[in-house]
Amino acid sequence: MTKQSKITVKHYLEKKVKPTMVYDDLPLGYPLYYRITYKRKTTNLKSFTGAIMTEKAYEHFKTTNEVLSYETNYKTGFTHLKLEDELLFLEKAIEQLVNKNSDIVVFDEYFVENLKTFFNDLRESLYFQGWYSYKQKLDLRVKDKSRKSPLTVSEILNQKIDLSKEDIDFNNQYKKFNDEKGYNQERFYHIFDKGKSLIECLNIIKEVTEIDLFPYIHKNTLKYWQVIGLILIAYPRTIFIDFFVNYDIKKILDIKEKNNVDLTAIEVTDICNKLKNNHLGIYFK
Secondary structure, X not given: XXXXXXXXXXXXXXXXXOOEOOOOOOOOEEEEEEEEEEOOEEEEEEOOOXXXXXXXXXXXXXXXXOOOHHHEEEOOOOOOOOHHHHHHHHHHHHHHHHHHOOOOOOOOOOHHHHHHHOOOEHHHHHHHHHOOOOOOOOOOOOOOOOOOOOOOHHHHHHOOOOOOHHHHHHHHHOHHHOOOOOHHHHHHHOOXXXXXXXXXXXXXXXXXXXXXXXXXXXXXXXXXXXXXXXXXXXXXXXXXXXXHHOOOHHHHHHHHHHOOOOOOHHHXXXXXXXXXXXXHOOOOO
């Protein structure tokens, strides 16, 4: 096995730029940057928090990993990202990018853009995945009990799935359209406001019009949205990488029980794992 090259991430004050005001009556400060080194190649990245710090604040931060809030200002930055967590989160996100592609180049034009996605708002990230497909695939477990290894990505994408009762019930709702390829199923799914949860949209329609549209959504897709709701209760007002690094299925299952959500622990666990790992670009339709 080839040994993976070491990734190093270190923060520093970028003093090559013109100093700027942090707050009134304080010494001028500089922006916080990170130096990322992989395979002897280095790139410099401005802190996603947009932190501007006095030299005193930086020295304190470097020594203690604590922020002197009265000498640190955030000009721009990702909502919910704490400066104290950024170094660890960067290391974990870069590690995932390298695991996906060990030949990645830190100077690549897409590197920073891909890295940024790990720091997007968690709700935004999960909603993107939730709206990805109108018909989610739920059961990807190995049916052969004698086999101990999990299915490979290739096997999952190429496996033949027999129609379940949920599939048959779902297709029956659209029989009148005589649509074998699911055109109307997908078109209906995508009329909703993607800034909201699908379940929230359906409940509003039901409350206002007394029309129940839940039967027109695949049951597995509804399960995905239920789990997204549970995750957002467990990890409120945060970013995706926080959920990825601090993932705790017990906390999510406890919330499922407290809210009497009609899902099995296996269903919740499987969907959580897919939502967590799909972020790396492997989407199971």
